[in-house]
Amino acid sequence: MPSGSNGQSTGAGALLAILRDGHARTRAELAQLTGLSRSTVSQRLDGLIDHRWVVAGDGAISSGGRPAAVFAFNGSAHVVLAADLGATHARLAVLDLGMTVLAEQAVELPIDEGPERTLEFVAAAFEESLAGLGHDPAAVCGVGVGLPGPVEHASGRPVNPPIMPGWDGFCVPEWLGARLGGGRRTGPPPVLVDNDVNIMALGEHWAARPAVDHLIFIKIGTGIGCGIISGRRLHRGAQGAAGDVGHIRVPASDAPCRCGNSGCLEAIAGGASMAAALRAAGVEARGSRDVVALMRAGDLRATRLVRQAGREVGAVMASIVNFFNPSVIVLGGDIAEAGEQVLAGVRETIYSRSLPLATQHLGIRASELGDRAGVIGAAVMVVEHVLAPEAIDRAVT
Ligand SMILES: [Zn+2]
Numbered sequence: 001m002p003s004g005s006n007g008q009s010t011g012a013g014a015l016l017a018i019l020r021d022g023h024a025r026t027r028a029e030l031a032q033l034t035g036l037s038r039s040t041v042s043q044r045l046d047g048l049i050d051h052r053w054v055v056a057g058d059g060a061i062s063s064g065g066r067p068a069a070v071f072a073f074n075g076s077a078h079v080v081l082a083a084d085l086g087a088t089h090a091r092l093a094v095l096d097l098g099m100t101v102l103a104e105q106a107v108e109l110p111i112d113e114g115p116e117r118t119l120e121f122v123a124a125a126f127e128e129s130l131a132g133l134g135h136d137p138a139a140v141c142g143v144g145v146g147l148p149g150p151v152e153h154a155s156g157r158p159v160n161p162p163i164m165p166g167w168d169g170f171c172v173p174e175w176l177g178a179r180l181g182g183g184r185r186t187g188p189p190p191v192l193v194d195n196d197v198n199i200m201a202l203g204e205h206w207a208a209r210p211a212v213d214h215l216i217f218i219k220i221g222t223g224i225g226c227g228i229i230s231g232r233r234l235h236r237g238a239q240g241a242a243g244d245v246g247h248i249r250v251p252a253s254d255a256p257c258r259c260g261n262s263g264c265l266e267a268i269a270g271g272a273s274m275a276a277a278l279r280a281a282g283v284e285a286r287g288s289r290d291v292v293a294l295m296r297a298g299d300l301r302a303t304r305l306v307r308q309a310g311r312e313v314g315a316v317m318a319s320i321v322n323f324f325n326p327s328v329i330v331l332g333g334d335i336a337e338a339g340e341q342v343l344a345g346v347r348e349t350i351y352s353r354s355l356p357l358a359t360q361h362l363g364i365r366a367s368e369l370g371d372r373a374g375v376i377g378a379a380v381m382v383v384e385h386v387l388a389p390e391a392i393d394r395a396v397t
Pocket of ligand 1: 246247257259260264
């Protein structure tokens with residue numbers, strides 16, 4: 001990658017990164033910002049314009065003489081496809097590279113139908129959306145998929161996902177790329193896959209702009225997990241298993257967990273375990289959504305369980321706050337949608353148990369995007385991949 005005297009990239013990708021802030025700039029401004037010569041800037045702009053990532057605009061900035069041409073990020077020439085697949089429902093969207101949502105739909109789609117049937121439905125729905133928008137499949141520059149189970153991000157394969165029969169080891173990028181890439185001169189589009197909590201963290205981080213450097217997204221649904229944004233990047237860990245806080249041991253509990261251990265956070269504060277506790281007390285509750293519905297209807301047992309869950313999650317998060325020192329914690333998932341009942345318990349415990357320095361400027365809030373966090377995050381994952389400076393440099397040269 002070409003680099004300037006300060007060691008930072010000065011290739012076409014770096015120029016595009018500057019223009020992505022939405023301001024149109026002249027060659028002279030770009031030369032000043034990068035330390036490159038005007039002729040080098042012109043040459044790199046030509047490459048970016050050829051690939052339709054940049055458009056030349058009408059010169060409006062005058063420097064005493066004739067107006068200079070200005071250049072702007074062209075977010076609308078390419079689209080990304082984003083899918084957030086849950087256990088029973090999916091949310092699908094088509095966005096442009098500027099993150100404008102062009103089409104979005106929520107559909108019933110049971111993941112236990114297996115990978116081929118599920119992904120065929122997703123692919124057909126994407127094709128229909130693209131046709132409706134008048135976009136050629138060649139305009140698709142990437143596909144992002146979130147799955148409700150562990151995923152090895154590098155290969156895009158689910159690994160022993162507990163609620164996804166038939167998906168273990170299935171190569172989602174290969175299948176979906178081949179299905180959507182038919183007839184494309186440029187070959188199949190890149191397909192990126194990650195677990196639902198990671199893409200929700202990406203979505204909330206994007207929504208939290210202007211920039212938050214260190215954010216933790218915690219999902220309290222049927223199970224419990226968190227996505228970690230460190231230094232504005234998603235931290236996946238060595239195998240992609242980072243953030244699996246649901247199986248951290250809670251002292252004082254020996255409740256059996258689906259992972260085979262006992263005393264896990266999820267086994268007392270997850271939606272599935274709370275529904276089971278209610279059923280044991282003779283209350284009809286199938287899952288996390290029923291727990292929240294019962295609480296909203298004024299059921300005292302459900303309310304007590306949800307408040308206690310908030311405190312249990314808070315106790316685990318207090319250690320994580322001391323360890324990681326995030327500036328924002330975002331709560332999402334079915335149970336978190338119970339709102340203040342959960343937030344209050346989480347806040348109370350974190351503030352009383354974490355170190356003052358770590359909580360001084362800590363924000364703890366409910367998800368801004370709600371059930372759209374995943375699909376927005378899946379698109380963020382693709383846009384950041386496609387527009388990464390080194391990827392742009394490679395494409396342009
Ligand atoms: Zn466990």
